[in-house]
Amino acid sequence: MTKTLAELRAAIDAVDRELLAALNHRAALANEVGDLKRAEGTPVFRPEREAAVINGLQNANPGPLKENNVANIWREIMSACRALEAPQRVAFLGPAGTFSEQAAVQFFGSSIERVPCISIDEVFRATAAGTAQFGVVPVENSTEGVVARSLDLFLNTPLHIVGETSLLVRHNLLRQANSLKDIEAVLAHPQALAQCQGWLNAHLPDVERRAVSSNAEGARLASTNPAWAGIASDRAATEFGLHIAAHAIQDDAFNRTRFAVVCLPQTLNAPEASGKDCVSLIVSVPNRPGAVHDILVPLKKHGVSMTRFESRPARSGQWEYYFYIDLQGHPSQPQVTAALEDLRGLCAFYKVLGTYPLGE
Numbered sequence: 269m270t271k272t273l274a275e276l277r278a279a280i281d282a283v284d285r286e287l288l289a290a291l292n293h294r295a296a297l298a299n300e301v302g303d304l305k306r307a308e309g310t311p312v313f314r315p316e317r318e319a320a321v322i323n324g325l326q327n328a329n330p331g332p333l334k335e336n337n338v339a340n341i342w343r344e345i346m347s348a349c350r351a352l353e354a355p356q357r358v359a360f361l362g363p364a365g366t367f368s369e370q371a372a373v374q375f376f377g378s379s380i381e382r383v384p385c386i387s388i389d390e391v392f393r394a395t396a397a398g399t400a401q402f403g404v405v406p407v408e409n410s411t412e413g414v415v416a417r418s419l420d421l422f423l424n425t426p427l428h429i430v431g432e433t434s435l436l437v438r439h440n441l442l443r444q445a446n447s448l449k450d451i452e453a454v455l456a457h458p459q460a461l462a463q464c465q466g467w468l469n470a471h472l473p474d475v476e477r478r479a480v481s482s483n484a485e486g487a488r489l490a491s492t493n494p495a496w497a498g499i500a501s502d503r504a505a506t507e508f509g510l511h512i513a514a515h516a517i518q519d520d521a522f523n524r525t526r527f528a529v530v531c532l533p534q535t536l537n538a539p540e541a542s543g544k545d546c547v548s549l550i551v552s553v554p555n556r557p558g559a560v561h562d563i564l565v566p567l568k569k570h571g572v573s574m575t576r577f578e579s580r581p582a583r584s585g586q587w588e589y590y591f592y593i594d595l596q597g598h599p600s601q602p603q604v605t606a607a608l609e610d611l612r613g614l615c616a617f618y619k620v621l622g623t624y625p626l627g628e
């Protein structure tokens with residue numbers, strides 16, 4: 269016999285009470301872990317452990333919950349447990365409502381102390397100074413390529429990468445009126461203006477495009493002037509009380525941005541192997557024929573896959589370059605260590621930016 273709505277809801281209420289008791293039991297255990305870590309002086313945030321918890325539960329999941337539901341639910345549970353151990357302060361390019369904030373919450377869950385910063389430089393500075401324990405910075409966009417400022421700052425920073433996450437970036441045109449009429453200027457971060465240029469050329473060809481420090485700042489400014497529009501997320505529309513005058517105006521429907529999570533090595537040393545890991549490094553090679561080819565040889569020899577290879581000018585005026593390389597694997601695997609050692613021997617400059625679990 270099928271159950272009535274009242275009966276089903278009563279059953280859900282009973283399950284929720286069991287969940288609440290189980291979650292509080294879990295939180296109490298995390299509190300004990302926190303006491304242990306404080307006594308040992310070891311880091312609270314352990315991304316490889318969190319990745320292993322989520323992978324384990326996804327593998328054990330009988331359904332009907334989907335794998336990504338399991339990941340989202342446990343990310344929030346672990347965020348809350350972690351905050352009980354010690355609240356983690358996370359810096360990102362602000363103000364509230366930016367994609368960087370969204371990336372921070374996607375990675376750490378919502379139980380964090382948010383430290384919005386006025387620029388990417390400031391995120392690095394705040395994290396290096398200890399104002400925040402972690403920083404979240406954009407590194408690459410699927411339409412526009414690398415975020416040059418972040419890559420350049422990696423070169424000299426004492427921070428290292430301990431994680432990554434990527435977001436589907438959907439840009440909307442936000443303004444006080446729900447129409448495209450009488451717009452004098454569109455204000456957004458230069459990356460967003462570039463990612464929407466096809467739409468802007470087609471729909472607002474004669475309107476001024478003004479670069480501002482972040483999309484959320486553009487949205488904030490649009491809320492102060494009816495003739496201005498911003499390009500930003502749905503969240504920014506809610507945050508600043510604006511209409512979405514046009515939805516999803518980015519030229520590439522699958523526009524994604526990848527973010528790196530950075531911290532001082534004393535906050536968190538290189539995470540242990542999670543099974544799906546990545547090593548990021550910056551190298552430069554002597555300016556001679558075949559030098560770039562040579563750096564690929566150790567990778568082939570030791571069977572290590574390269575998932576990323578970017579170049580940035582070394583600013584020496586000599587047409588020299590830094591290469592940003594991502595390798596798959598973890599230094600605990602002998603073939604990865606052997607490839608890194610061989611590579612180091614070939615490079616004029618060699619810096620490991622971090623070893624971390626692969627993100628979503």
Ligand SMILES: O=C(O)C(=O)C[C@]1(C(=O)O)C=C[C@@H](O)C=C1
Nearest residue numbers: 301312313314317318346349350
């Ligand atoms: O296992 C730990 O080290 C914990 O602190 C517990 C826990 C969790 O809630 O499962 C919380 C924070 C860490 O980042 C990893 C996992």
